[in-house]
Amino acid sequence: MKDHKSAANRIFSVVGLTVGAVIIIGLLLYVRETVDLQELMVVLRPGWLVAGALCVPISQSVDAFNFYFLGWRTKSEVRLSACFDIAFIGEFFYKLGPIGAPAQLKLMYDAGFSGTKTASVFVWKMVANLLVYMVYALLALIVKTIIYQEPIGAGTIWGVGILIALYVVVIAFALFCAARPEPVQRFAMWLLTKLSKKIKALQKPGRIDRLMERLEEICGQLNAYRGDRLMIVGLCFGMFIQLGVLYCIPVCIYYGLGLSGQSVAALILTQSLVMLLSRIVVLPGNAGGAEGSFFLFMSPIFGQLISVGMVLWRLMSFVETIAIGAAWMVVRFILHALRGRRR
Numbered sequence: 001m002k003d004h005k006s007a008a009n010r011i012f013s014v015v016g017l018t019v020g021a022v023i024i025i026g027l028l029l030y031v032r033e034t035v036d037l038q039e040l041m042v043v044l045r046p047g048w049l050v051a052g053a054l055c056v057p058i059s060q061s062v063d064a065f066n067f068y069f070l071g072w073r074t075k076s077e078v079r080l081s082a083c084f085d086i087a088f089i090g091e092f093f094y095k096l097g098p099i100g101a102p103a104q105l106k107l108m109y110d111a112g113f114s115g116t117k118t119a120s121v122f123v124w125k126m127v128a129n130l131l132v133y134m135v136y137a138l139l140a141l142i143v144k145t146i147i148y149q150e151p152i153g154a155g156t157i158w159g160v161g162i163l164i165a166l167y168v169v170v171i172a173f174a175l176f177c178a179a180r181p182e183p184v185q186r187f188a189m190w191l192l193t194k195l196s197k198k199i200k201a202l203q204k205p206g207r208i209d210r211l212m213e214r215l216e217e218i219c220g221q222l223n224a225y226r227g228d229r230l231m232i233v234g235l236c237f238g239m240f241i242q243l244g245v246l247y248c249i250p251v252c253i254y255y256g257l258g259l260s261g262q263s264v265a266a267l268i269l270t271q272s273l274v275m276l277l278s279r280i281v282v283l284p285g286n287a288g289g290a291e292g293s294f295f296l297f298m299s300p301i302f303g304q305l306i307s308v309g310m311v312l313w314r315l316m317s318f319v320e321t322i323a324i325g326a327a328w329m330v331v332r333f334i335l336h337a338l339r340g341r342r343r
Contacts, residue, residue: 013096016284027311043258052252056320059245063087066238070121073231082111092325096284120222127174130167132239136272143269159277178226181219247271253312257305270297
């Protein structure tokens, strides 16, 4: 069963990455055919493009400090270098598809978070992440519709509304596990008992009891951390900065292409809608959905250079993330091997 699931995950990742690669190659060919590259080079501002490329490592570095902050608040003996592994390598695996979350959990465990703390910390970080996504998206809708009075299609509003509603459900469930875990535990016990009739691994003596003990411990830690206001507020602030830096990529591309007329705030808020709606497509890197949402919101801003802007944005936000994560893994492997030889 496990081998079949791993194979399915690998196939899903390969298919998603292939779709993303085909889209990027197609966009590059389209840019070559429709854009005067010599004319573009005249107005290009390389400094802004370099700043855009730096947004990804800066954002991931902020995330590494978010993990280190979580380790401090949960009294876990985490190493800062290992927190950078969680951020850089974890994001690499996240871009590859379904293996992202398990890989990041494993990296958190290796960094010094205990088994149950890893799960509870991951849940609270997910809650903070969803909250910040919602705040950015709601700010974008309010500013665009009320202040700038921009027309936004009903489909877009419905899409954003559905995703926000889904986020609210997930956050409410996490809070419910922390504040009122008994119903969740009863449901888990009922579900595991039902599944044990079909899954042999659950039929081993004491297996369900051990799983329930682990769930009870996680719920207890969720409840304990729920009262740590400094941890929740600090984590939300860190996530707000992290996503804000990531949302600056289109800002740097916009000014890097010699364009003007849009404010930084407007571009960041527009990017928040792009990122939110792109999550509808669950392929690695949200292939297809990311390009579609970028075109939907950014085409009025980038005008004739929308194809160039989209290519640069995907290269920085997706391809660069994978490249940095892969390079980080290679460097960490070499350093680990060198330490092993010295011993």
